Amino acid sequence: MHMQATFVPILLIVLGLAFSSCQSTGETSSTPEAASAPDSVYLAKGQQIAASTFQSLSGQLQQAMKAGGVQEAVSVCQLAANPIVDSLSQVHQAEIRRTALRVRNPKNAANDAEQAILQDYQSALEEKTAPKPKLVDLGNGQVAFYAPIIAADLCLKCHGIVGETIQEQDYAHIQALYPEDQAIGFQAGDLRGIWSIRMANSTVSD
Ligand code: HEC
Secondary structure, three states: OHHHHHHHHHHHHHHHHHHHHHHHHHHHOOOOOOOOOOHHHHHHHHHHHHHHHHHHHHHHHHHHHHHHHHHHHHHHHOOOOOHHHHHHHHHHOEEEEEEEOOOOOHHHEOOHHHHHHHHHHHHHHHOOOOOOOEEEEOOOOEEEEEEEEEOOHHHHHHHOOEOOOEOHHHHHHHHHHOOOOOOOOOOOOOEEEEEEEEEEOOOOOO
16 A cells, blocks of 8 residues: 555654654653653554554545445545544544545534644645654643645545546535535645544553
8 A cells, every 4th residue: 555655654753753752851750650641652652543543444445445436435534433443532542533724524624723734744745855743732631643644546536636536426426425525636645634633641551
């Protein structure tokens, strides 16, 4: 899969950076039970959640498209209805969301903070640099993890160009379900959106 081929090196680089910065700052903590987990822990957790979710969605999409074509697979790209996303949310006590500059479902529209991250990632890609996962302390006992979602070939059957990578009849079906759809016109390698994952900013217990 194309996506994994590009995603994995970025992931490794980021985890590498995160762990090396952890080693240089982690040694002075005197009360480990009371301290907040270091950023690297949340970055790693966020990466793990994003990668697992992405892998399970991609796998399910491929299967559904093979079995019943694009129209049958349309519901698979909803996170809300996905049992794997559900169990990941519970295991990690996380709120898992995706958003984008152009969304298909208006419920996925970006808030101001997400909008800013999306613009940063978009500029990074335009400048041919890899957009990096990012952690933000929300100050309310939660941390937000953001990471880019890059369009792969598989995605273009539903998010590509109508009449080219998306078949007209498939798009008619999508539009009937999502009359406000803006999530088309993407090419492989484009920023399709971001992960936006919220986790409790608590002591690490696992
Ligand atoms: C079979 C059609 C189909 C395929 C293939 C598909 N998607 Fe989607 N995608 C959808 C639908 C339908 C939605 C709206 C889901 C919802 O209601 O939340 C969506 C929503 C999204 C969203 C949430 C933001 C939004 O636009 O509402 C992202 C991000 C996304 N898709 C990325 C991808 C990526 C990345 C791939 C390839 C790995 C992909 N999609 C493949 C149909 C598809």
